[in-house]
Amino acid sequence: MNMSPLSPVSPQHDFFLVRQPILNREQRLVAYELLLRGTAQQQAAADGDAVAATASVIAHASDVGMEQVVGLQLAFIGVDAVALMSDFIRFLPHHRVVLEILSTVRATPALLARISALRQEGFRFALDNAACDTPEVQPLLPLIDVIKVDISLLAAEALPGLAQTLAVSRKKLLAGKVETPAQFEQCLALGFDFFQGYYFARPIILSGKKMSVSELAILHLLELIQGEADNREIERRIKHDAMLGLNLLRLVNTPAIGAGARVETLGQALLVLGRRQLRRWLQILLYVKPGAGAQGTSPLLQLATTRGKLLELMVERLRPGQQHEADIGFTVGIMSLMDALFSMRMSEVVSSVRVSSKVGDALLLRHGELGQMLALVERLEQADDGPATHAMLAQLRLSDAELRAIQLEAYEWVNGYVQGLSHATH
Template sequence: MTINAVEDPHQPGGAAGQAAAVQDEVYVARQPLLDREGMLCGFELKVRSPAVPEPDPANFTDSENDVAAFAQSVKDAQAARVQVAKRVIQAAAHPDAGSALAGHMAYVDASREMLFDETLRRLPPSRFMLELPPDLVADDMLVSRVIALHGKRYRFVLDDVTQPDDTFAKLLPYADAVKIDFGNTQPALLPKLAKVLKAAGKILIAKGLDTPAAFQTAHDLGFDRFQGYFFARPQAQGMRRAGAPRHALLNLLQLLASDPTVAQLEAELKLNPVLVMHLMRLANSSGLGLGHKVTSLREAINATGTNRIARWTQLLLYADGRKVSLEDDPLLQLAATRARFMELAIERLPEAGRDEADAAFLTGVFSFVDAVFGEPLDSTLDMLMLTRPIRAAILRREGALGALLSAIDALEHGAWSDLDAASAQLVALTPGDVASLALVAAAWAGVADSSAEAAGLERIED
């Protein structure tokens, strides 16, 4: 989902000239937050919006005309910031962004202009946490506004904290949570901050956790929420308990790749009762809409179809062995979103057909497979016997599949310049297109067993 950017007030030609000069887009990415059990508990909505440059006094003289021109430039810049704030609120409140949250809480950066804009009411307090950046000027007017919004049940997070300062001290009483930039905070300060803030009853969020070791440190210090992609690293598999045995899933995937008969599938599935249980649940899910209960394995295979069984098996590799619903499982959500994004995005490229869509789905779903097996990615891909273009895309980001994988990876991390570079290789997809498709894919991945359209995924539990 993209939204046209705010008009540039410095462009000549009045409103019409300003509108014609608009080039930038406002669009949204999401980054997961996990709880102490390693399950999803929210998403930060990262909104890319156009920057509004501040007027430079050095460009103006002391003449009466230039003084007036500088004053007008300051006024125009403020008006532009207000319009950007409105666009950011509009993007965060868009139904596509809401669907991508899969019922979880949203965290969104709030500028000064957003806090004072009445369209903020489009972000319901029950669904949104407002993150206050460290460069916010906590003057009396802003503190009063925060107090007023707090009285309306809006909740605040002090964001990117590395060192307590005057702004931190003034806003802390009205914050429900404090997000600490883990990588940029002095290690010796972390235990002190954690102890004081926990004693004050604040929710502690550790930001920038990209390794299991960093997560473990934050966990040991008593942090409550964890933001980063540590859970998608090979060393993180110890956090998760395997569902169906991995070797059984690999054997089934290899069989499915050979266009098996129903009898062959039935024989392979019978070797593992856990897989039989999962398939029976899949066949009886509301998504298939059969209208009757499936009672035999053969009927379940026929009702589900080999293509759907294959995708279910691929995603089942990522399922946590605990009784965790799909929408709460971070690694499965990430893999499913990537896979669906790749499938949707490849259809926008020239000469893409069914085979290319299947290859794109496989590229996305197996791009995290080293996190499951804890082995080097190339050797794990060898076990799966994937085609050369898929392997090249995952290992070296080659070809159109590799460019799409680079694009979704950049979006996940909010690396906007990397997203621009990846999109430039794709021609048919702008960065805004990538963001829009990613939200659609996230909504698809977040569907448990409530979709009657059978394009979604089913709840996976032992």
Template sequence: MNNELLLGRQPVLDQHQKLVGYELMLQLEAGDKTPPTYNPSRAAMLICAAYAELGIRSALGRNIAFLRFDPMFFHEDAIEAMPPDAVILELALETAPDAQTLARCRALRERDYSLALANYAGLDERSMPLLNMLDVIKIDIREHDENKLRELAGPLAKLPLKLLAQGVETQEAMELSKKVGFELFQGYYFARPEIVSGRRLMASQISLIQLINLVSRDLDTAKIEDGFKHEPALAANLLRIVNSVGYGLNRRISSLRHAITLLGRRQLQRWLQLLLMTPAEETPDPSSSPLLQVAALRGRMMELLLRHSYPRNGTLADQAFITGIMSMMPTALGLPMHEIFEQIALETSVMEALTSHAGVLGKTLALLECFDADDSQGCMHMLDQLPEAGLSLGTLNSCLVESLRWVNGSTEDR
């Protein structure tokens, strides 16, 4: 499974745009969602296998995995290998549930599993028998206008369950869904904001850019320390980060110079770039911020892929991480890439990768852009463009899980 199929993911957010979890799915070959040989029960079995085989439970941290099952596989014992506190089981029904399915739902509820109903189309023979056992109802908002969404959501408002809007791809769609009563939202709308040329950066962002440039130019620690001294909030944040990581020390760090030395230039640059993508009132927490998670995952996955392909070229792996992070910077800042280049010092190979997908960095970035877009056909095409890298679908799956683990809790090599 790990070498033949691509594990896809769709982020699920709450009303505050905090990451709740991911719907895990299999990306089918050639981008075809319903090929003649597609077997939903086998797909569900492979999702369960992937969850166990790849260690997804620990990789997701506190985030929930939404797993969809067809009625046939819903009765399999393999489902109960999933931890109840870490998954939501989605039941996809085409017809009314039979007595066996209802009994299975009751048994799973007694074992503390949370249940969701996919493809909700109203109070009918398919949904009515299940209502008192559901925690989540999913509605694909792309299939309905506003009036129909209100009609579907209204009767459910007083029930102790949450409505999840599937297919939310724009901010407008998210706002509409929120207005009619949805509490959970699935899609990549947060990564598609308006980009405006000439938009002015906030003072805090300008200060961060100055520090990023100091670090990337490999100046003396004293000059970097002086830059932090002019930004007390950032200095306090730096000390908090280093002290929370610990580094096996018996005493807390109070010196900026010591903190900079312990954290290291590479990690300091990564932390500052993530901080640049964070609202001014918050600290960077990729495990809860969807935009930061996409950026951190893309950066870490690029780094791991390049380490895999070119194990003796640490510089290329470092550039890969920076390329992945920077690819999300226009989204975070609302600025076109060429204006960001005017303010942040980057190496030529990184800039060429970001603007034209040039070189191995650019091709790897294009591969991960397809991966994030659930474009399996695009992934296969880009893997063919990187024959010398020795990458496979299995490599992508493994790097995704390792990157999720890194983002969601592991401080090793941060």
């Protein structure tokens, strides 16, 4: 079935995109799976026209640019037989995507020929959660690069045997729905190559854990900014941490800041950045680990900055002109993962940073408007498009279309900002 590139590929206005991180064995972000959620998907499923959902994802990703949606990472996109045989598949940049063949696909001669042709054009393929020893799937294996296993569908004791069976295929193995550090460690030991899930955002509470000297220095600087200390006091504090001062000078001399003339002193750097930019940089810098390689591939950094920007943009949409409130939204979003960052309970993090009651209620209880926004973002990360999610959208007076616009703006900002931060800290 060939589809016109006009009608089925036109972006819909009643869905939002979800991108779920995929990590490699070194805990670096290497890809996102793109999912469609919202009314459009529900209607397509009801009509038995699942390809419309895939077409909408492809159309929207193509329309706004793949770099805006996933940055420098690859995009995994689920496709069924109809999508594979359709013309719109070629709207995708073959070097930026992995086509994930759904488990419902049957390996007909025509489909195998189609996949072979797309491979010759440079497309790569993953096989989604299919039993690889069945006659229906065997013909696909030579054409597949990655096999995905949803570990939530398996008992923990069944996973080793399956991993051993799949290893014979010599394909890369992706463990999906990895939700705890223990599950990750098991899959890592079994030889899986890639991991999808939010295990990296789950805090491992270490009794008696203390923040490092550099972390405390950054938090103290944030308190000085909150207390409206003058630039001389802030400069004096930064000078106590040579690496912090060096990174600040690198940051203001990156093209993203656009300082113009070369900035060579900390005093100049503080004037160029301004308080708002300085606060944001320090908040994000907490997630930057020295010697951790490309910071843009840190999943915790990406997720925290995305949450921060999403909440900021939501507040801007609902409360135009209230920049201070939007900044508080960014703070709530980026602090929401500090329990995982510091391996501490969130209550300890909140007491260490001495935040306002509004921020504390949002982080600890998901109370207040900011708490509702954070809870919504967490649901979106899990691709939850159930009635409760749509009720939360309605309560916040946000439409699917507004949410999608906010997501795309946040993704683009995070991709650019984090890449700039990586250059500034290396």
